[in-house]
Amino acid sequence: MIEIEIVIRTVASFGLLLMAERVLGKQTISQMTIFDFIAAITLGAIAAGVAYNTSKKPHNMAISFLSIKNRKLRKFFVGDPTVLIQNGKILESNMRKMRYTLDYLNQQLREKEIYNIEEVLFAILETNGKLTVLRKPQFRYVTKQDLMIEVKGENRLPIELIMDGEIIxxxxxxxxxxxxxxxxxxxxxxxxxxxxxxxxxxxxGHFYVDQYKDYISVPIDIE
Known part of the structure; x- marks a missing residue:
């Protein structure tokens, strides 16, 4: 009877872990908040305990799962997004609170092709550690839809044909x-x-080629 109970508990624990995956979402470890990472490890430990420790009652695991799903508890552990730039102005107090340096802020902006802080309407540090940026209206990219230009459709992924001098x-x-x-x-x-x-x-349909010899007279190499 004990073996049958363990099998039932294992199946139930696996099912609960699948449900937890839906709650936590498909995030890589680098995108997880600290709470998400701890929650994932904790759920695994709880599931293993419930499956093999017959003295542990299943409702304990359900309570743990509900606490993770609870929005107020999640907000308590994760916190709120923090505004670092507002209307082109750096909010130094929020920067210090988040231990965010100007060097790292500039790096994150450059990765988003922003070299002038005055172009930024809002820059927000999300709870997963990523910086999201909203440009001022006058600095946002104009789309072909804005200009009512007909767009040629794309129905496939790019096809790699040559790599390192060899045909694929x-x-x-x-x-x-x-x-x-x-x-x-x-x-x-x-x-x-x-x-x-x-x-x-x-x-x-465009054919892109990059050669070993780039024919650049003065290459820029900034370290």
């Missing part, structure tokens, strides 16, 4: 492309296969 023959075959067509495209650009680092057919 499987990709040619799988996409009904021929080596003759590929060589012809390279010839149009006066490029040889062995001179090519990377060649890809993009979703919009």
């Amino acid at each position: 023959e499987n990709n040619l075959k799988q996409n009904q492309l021929t080596e003759y067509w590929l060589l012809e495209e390279l010839q149009k650009r006066d490029v040889k296969v062995k001179e090519t680092v990377y060649a890809v057919l993009l979703g919009n």
Whole structure:
């Protein structure tokens, strides 16, 4: 009877872990908040305990699960997003509170192609540690939809055709492309296969080629 109870408990614990995955979401460890990470480990430990410790009552695990799902408890452990920039002004007090340095703030902005803080309407440090940015209206990108320009549809992913000077023959075959067509495209650009680092057919039909020799007279290398 004990073995049957353990099997039932194991199945129930596994089911509860699947439910927990829905609550915590599909996040990588780098995207998890501290609370999410601790909660995931705790749930695993609780599930193992419930499955094999017959003295532990199943309702204890349900209570633990509900506490994780509870919004107020979650807010208590996770906290709220913090505004670091408002209307182009850095909020130093919030920066100090979050132990966020100006160097790291500038790095995060550059990763979002922002080099002028005055362009930022709001920069918010989310609970998972990521910085989200809303530009001022005058600095936001204009889309083709804004200009009412017809857009050519894309119905496939980019296809890698050459990598490190070698043709990827499987990709040619799988996409009904021929080596003759590929060589012809390279010839149009006066490029040889062995001179090519990377060649890809993009979703919009554009053929992109990068050579070993970049023909840049003064390369910028900032460390």
